[in-house]
Amino acid sequence: MVARNLSKPRIRIVIADDHTVLRESLAALLSTQPDFQVEGGASNGQEALAQMQEHHPDVLVLDLFMPGSDGFEVLRTLDRAGSHVAAVVLTGSESELDYAQVVKLGGRGLVLKSDGPERLFAAIRTVANGELAFSDELAQQVLTTMTAESKTSANALARLSERERQIAYYVARGLKNKDIGQELTISENTVKRHLQSIFTKTGARDRLELAVLALSEVSKAA
Numbered sequence: 009m010v011a012r013n014l015s016k017p018r019i020r021i022v023i024a025d026d027h028t029v030l031r032e033s034l035a036a037l038l039s040t041q042p043d044f045q046v047e048g049g050a051s052n053g054q055e056a057l058a059q060m061q062e063h064h065p066d067v068l069v070l071d072l073f074m075p076g077s078d079g080f081e082v083l084r085t086l087d088r089a090g091s092h093v094a095a096v097v098l099t100g101s102e103s104e105l106d107y108a109q110v111v112k113l114g115g116r117g118l119v120l121k122s123d124g125p126e127r128l129f130a131a132i133r134t135v136a137n138g139e140l141a142f143s144d145e146l147a148q149q150v151l152t153t154m155t156a157e158s159k160t161s162a163n164a165l166a167r168l169s170e171r172e173r174q175i176a177y178y179v180a181r182g183l184k185n186k187d188i189g190q191e192l193t194i195s196e197n198t199v200k201r202h203l204q205s206i207f208t209k210t211g212a213r214d215r216l217e218l219a220v221l222a223l224s225e226v227s228k229a230a
Contacts, residue, residue, distance in 0.1 A: 018045040019136045022063055024056035024082065025049075025071040025098070034069065034098075037125055044132065053077025057085055060093060066136050068095045069128075070115075072106060083113035094135035098128065107146060108153040111216050117141030139184075140216060147182070150216070151223060164210040165225050172206050175199060179215050180222035 021044055025031040028051065035046045047063040050056040052074045060068065068086075072079035083095060096117040097110050110118055116135040119128050123143075131141035142150065165173060171192070178188045185199045192199075203215075212218040 016043070018043050019067055019132060020045050020047050020063065020065040021067045021069060021132065022047050022056065022059045022065045023049045023069045024051075024053070024059070024074065024079070025069075026051045026074040027071075038069075038129075038132075041129060044129075053079065053082045053085075056082050060086070060091065065093060067132050068093050069132070070095050070097050072097060072099045072101055072110070080109060080113060083110065083115055087114040094138075096128070096131045096135055096141060104149045104153045107150045111150050114213075118146055120146075140214065142216075144182070147216075151180075151219060164212075164221050167209045168206060172202055172209070175202050176206055176210075176218055176222045179203075180219040182219075 021038060023031050023034050023038075023046065025034065031049050031051070035049060038044045038046050047065050048059045050059050054077050056068065056070065057077075059065075068082075070079045070082060077085075079097060079099075083097075086093060086095065094116040095114070096119060097115050098119050098121060099106070100121040101107075107118060117131040117140065119131050119141075127143070134141035140147075165176060168176065174192060175188055178191060183191065185196050185203070189196045189199045206212070206218060207214075210218060210221055212221055
């Protein structure tokens with residue numbers, strides 16, 4: 009019993025989707041997970057932002073296309089406000105440009121409505137833990153699109169030390185901090201310190217933007 013009381017607090021979630029049946033079904037589905045707690049629901053962007061202010065959830069499960077203020081505007085507003093809520097976009101869109109826009113606006117994960125429930129459960133847990141949640145296929149599509157769009161010079165990586173450049177390339181390959189540490193025979197905390205320096209020097213906001221920079225340099229060198 010003591011161990012149960014000392015367990016991590018549940019992940020607090022708000023769901024934003026304009027389809028009432030889907031939204032309520034999602035709430036019921038997520039509530040089946042012992043580590044999830046659904047705090048509220050919203051049918052449009054304005055309601056979603058109001059729910060953010062009222063509940064301060066850990067994760068926002070967000071539909072992209074809603075009447076009035078859509079999911080893109082919600083992400084844009086949260087990004088400008090410096091919000092710490094982690095957004096998982098749940099969408100039926102098949103547009104790679106939409107996926108890239110989600111990343112640019114600070115979305116932390118993306119799940120297709122055609123995916124199974126386990127994919128959504130995993131994405132929520134992943135973003136709540138501070139990581140990005142994109143399937144390998146979606147991540148590659150986003151990286152390809154953003155690299156093609158990127159006007160950023162690879163000079164951003166020229167300011168990095170050799171060790172920092174190694175870490176940047178490992179990030180581009182999708183390795184997590186623990187795996188990078190094992191590859192380079194350094195501690196996970198050392199990898200984290202290097203990453204903070206890398207983000208400062210390159211201006212990349214997160215691992216995905218850093219991966220785009222690294223892949224851009226690789227493609228130019230090829």
